[in-house]
Amino acid sequence: MATARAVRFDRIGGPEVLEVREVQVGEPGPGELRIRVDAIGLNRAEVMFREGTYYLRPEFPSGLGYEAAGTVEAVGPGVTGFAVGDPVGVVPAFRQTDYGTYGDRVLVPAAATVPRPAGVAPEQAAAVWMAYQTAYGALVEDQRNRPGDHILITAASSSVGLAAIQTAHRIGATPIATTRTAEKKQRLLDAGATHVVVTDEEDLVARVKEITDGAGVRTAFDPVAGPGVETIAQAVAPGGQLIVYGALDPRPTPLPGARSYPALTTRTYTMHEVTQDPERLARGVAFINAGLADGSFTPVVDRTFDLADIVAAHRYLESNAQVGKVVVTVRH
Structure with missing residues (x-):
């Protein structure tokens, strides 16, 4: 069983409730992938989830996170279209009570994973899908x-x-x-x-x-x-x-x-409404990938933080000082 550094929290509250812990990450189950994460995109939805004001309530100990970019490390039973080593991005197409992306290795649904376009760096790929x-x-x-x-x-x-x-x-x-x-x-x-x-x-x-x-x-x-x-x-x-x-x-x-x-x-x-409907999601992915390919879409990354600095990253996200995405990078 693989180990991972992952963000967890045991109570609702401010950024200080977030902790980086060593956890066990099993093999992917049916319909799942295990991703070696290189970058994580932060979103207001995760702040609200941490604070207990999101439409879903966390179940403790809880992870969190909707977006990530990395490479496929293991493929679960029944999954097609992905192979170990593929560069991918994670799309917010699941509930934070079921999966989370704040970690250096995470399990995610294959249905919420898309190939990462050539030439798009992990930091930018983590800023795309939400x-x-x-x-x-x-x-x-x-x-x-x-x-x-x-x-x-x-x-x-x-x-x-x-x-x-x-x-x-x-x-x-x-x-x-x-x-x-x-x-x-x-x-x-x-x-x-x-x-x-x-x-x-x-x-x-x-x-x-x-x-x-x-x-x-x-x-x-x-x-x-x-x-x-x-x-x-x-x-x-x-x-x-x-x-x-x-x-x-x-x-x-x-x-x-x-x-x-x-x-x-x-x-x-x-x-x-889009990400949990396979046909709509496919249209959205095609539209966005076309924009990335022709240069009309350029994700704006305001600032990056290391995974160890997740508390500071959330504090900055809450400050409203940023223009664009706050991204966490992961060192392996």
């Missing part, structure tokens, strides 16, 4: 966004926000990014945002209407939720859509448009 599958599923899969449309991307300095900016460009749409303070404005412009609205300094609705010649955006893509969605909804064109894919604001989220014009579609979205 961000780009989230953007793909919300902005591309339903085919409601068209070339020439405007897409409003709030809290755009996150890894998902940056992936959404690149995704909008790839389908011929115009991304309008928001950031709370001017500190990140230039970095968002450098990352490809056509327009950036600094919400602490500018009227969001007025600025969006100015950019769109009064029409509003086809889609607003928001991870914050809470009462602010009512303001965002006013920037959406009649017949457009507001997609809420997170809950950074813990306050109740109203149903915008229920009592006011314009009429719009409001929906919540989770990336698992």
Whole structure:
């Protein structure tokens, strides 16, 4: 039985509850792979899971983690299409109560594993799948966004926000990014945002209407939720859509448009709508790999940490100082 260094925690709480421990990792079972991990992508979902505010509650001792890049070390019974030594990435297509990626060796479902494209380094590969599958599923899969449309991307300095900016460009749409303070404005412009609205300094609705010649955006893509969605909804064109894919604001989220014009579609979205549906996942992987291959998709890694520094990595993730992905690297 192989041993591994893995992150575990025994109680909900802040980053300090995370510990790197030596654990036993068995052989992969039916439908599973064992991955030798080189890099791990960190996500807000893991912070919420650790804090006990995620939709799933941890079962102690608990691991965590949705994303990783590495190589196949062992192949379970019934698994086809993978061989020992294959470079791969792990897609968030499972529950954190069942599997986790924070470790130097991990078991993962083969259905949640994809070949790593040639020329994509592990640190970048670990920054791909959560961000780009989230953007793909919300902005591309339903085919409601068209070339020439405007897409409003709030809290755009996150890894998902940056992936959404690149995704909008790839389908011929115009991304309008928001950031709370001017500190990140230039970095968002450098990352490809056509327009950036600094919400602490500018009227969001007025600025969006100015950019769109009064029409509003086809889609607003928001991870914050809470009462602010009512303001965002006013920037959406009649017949457009507001997609809420997170809950950074813990306050109740109203149903915008229920009592006011314009009429719009409001929906919540989770990336698992794509990653747990084999046909949708295959389309998403093909779309993202094509973007990686032609250079239109470039994952933005803000900062890397060593696995031994997982507590510091989570503290930095919670600071909101980053633009792009926080990645943990693994030394063997």
